Amino acid sequence: MPDLIRIPCVLMRGGTSKGPYFIASDLPDETEARDRILISAMGSGNLLEIDGIGGGHPLTSKVAIVSPSRLPGVDVDYLFAQVKVEQRVVDTSPNCGNMLAGVGPFAIEAGLVAARDGVTRVRIFNVNTGRLIEAKVATPGRQVVYDGDVSIDGVPGTAAPVHLAFLGAAGSKTGKLLPTGRPINRIDGIEVSCVDAAMPVVLIRASDLSKTGYETPADFNADPDFMRRLEALRIEAGKLMGIPDAADRVIPKPVLIAPPANGGTLSTRYFMPHSCHTALAITGSVAVATAAVTPGTLAHAIAGDHPLPAKLGLEHPFGRLDVTLDRHPDYAEPAAYVVRTARRLFEGHVLVKASLLASNAAA
Template sequence: MTQFGTRGVLYRGGTSKALLVRASDLPSQDREELGRWLLAAYGSPDPRQIDGIGGADGLTSKFGFVGPSSRPDADVDYTFAQVGIDVATIDWSIMCGNILSSIGPYAIDEGLVPAVEPVTVVRIHNTNTGKVVVAQVEVSDGKPRTAGNVHIDGVPGTGSPILLDFKHAAGAKTGKLLPTGNYRDVAEVPGVGPVEYSVVDIAGMQLFVKASAFGLTGAESPIAYEKLVEAGQQIEFLRCKVAVDLGFATSIEAAKKESPITPFGIIVGPPQGWLLYGTQESRAADSCDLLARCVIDGGMHKAFPGTGAIPTAIAAAMEGTVVHDVTRAAAHKKGTYAIGHPGGTLTVEVGLNASDAGVEVSQASLVRTARRLFEGTVFVEPSRLTANTVRPGDAHER
């Protein structure tokens, strides 16, 4: 039997990579069948993803499809999927902020949004969260620019800036910026005792804890963190408990399957020197306003997700959160927060309006770069699919 091929584009967005496909080119509209196709295309489950396009890393096992918008306040619909590596799972519940930076250029390249020089504004409706994020993409000769002088840590060289504004993305998972209704809460963690934490929901929902509560500094590397098994288990217990308390899981034991990355855990610490993951380059304490590490089930993100950076900066700006406690005081006057992470720093501009009704986000923006890397046909072995996964005319055969 011949292989089935589907047209796609490989894009780097921020510090991540993803296969992007037009919604009209999808091999199936059925979510379960599409999941089977994704696992086959990425070579999952397999720790090396050797029989697919996945890069055996959470930062490269990502997927998105884009099509005309289903709502009048947006230009395109963008749906994201995190593809499991050594497990046969597809997570449709989150929005990847780094890959989001590639959606504007992709939409322009694909003719879904007309190019307007010098800057094209693309309103992106993320269907995973139901929120709209606005991207500003530099355009030259009718195409998205790639050359520029903006460097983002975790990516070699420089590129053209893409400004992403998440101010309309509050309450992406729960409908509230502060899902618990409090700036901070307290939970009992076995082996630790009472631990203070904060939960913020904008772009993605994140659980924040001070690294010091678990005997950590916040400067740990991904490799070092994996060896801190007890601390990793304790933080995961708290993450699962919060998932249960907020209704995303039925029990702490079931939370890892029912809500594996909602909320995502982030440990924070005060500004201090640290070594960059991979290069071991030294970064000074004065290069950041706080340290933050995204952690999940004993593992640590090698850089920092855009959907983690936005709530981290928002939490840093809100007096009363555990993140505010460890943030450099001078950052509050600037409204700009430099987050130190394993790959370097990521800066977010924040604007908040406080009133008796609560806190309203007036600005939540960051700058990324993106580049179209490859376009062509992704081939999948039919034996891994159901008979209905690829409909005639939807894909090319080889």
């Protein structure tokens, strides 16, 4: 019996993230066995992820697991897994909107969704949050194309657009847009806004933590005292939001906000949560934009009034990400629309030890 097993996967860039995309049936059904496979495949537990295909960074240590959906009117289910780099841990509590950008193209090319001539709509159920997202993928001649003229900040060059619509995103993990019931809370003397729309976040004015909000990710990551204080605020915010084990999870995400510096609506610095994102997570952008149109929040106080439909420009370290909010007939909260790109990078098999499938394998 061979000591390595071959698991089909496709390495893709989705937005400003990257990782392998799997068909769910190619992975174990049992969660612990599946996570052992993912940890081994990515090389988790090592700063460089040297013994796997992970990129040694939270943005390149992500996994998308896709399967046909049994839900009426839904094409595919998508489970996102954040495989931690230095810890042998898999966290499936959040969604990832950047990896989501690759789900539609992947599903079409895997034969899970029939392509239409021109544009193919893929309705995606995010298993992590229980929410629906609609992707529109360019398919001229019933073929997925990746080359195009759309650029997104944080990714070099241009590519074909993937249009994403987040439907009913409010309360993705906590059940409420404002999980604490208030637009502003105070933690250790600091005002925060706890918001849950596609991603639970805690918004903090950068100036209240003696920052401008325009620092680089490297500046933040090199300031251990600041990072410790931010983590303490995040954990306490988690408790207020009904996430008592936030210390062991990657939610809620802390976001520093400040007035715009380059013509946008808000300046943002998004944390993952233990390092600063080099750009801005898509789910995080949905949360920040929704907060900006929610009266009483810290984001609204900076952004001002934006009647719907509204296009909000969220500045981040690599540039800007635009989110359009508009009313939707099926949901009380506004739907959020973003444009991303994706690229298929490599297809084949990832090899992992066969012993990881044994029932008594060490976690």
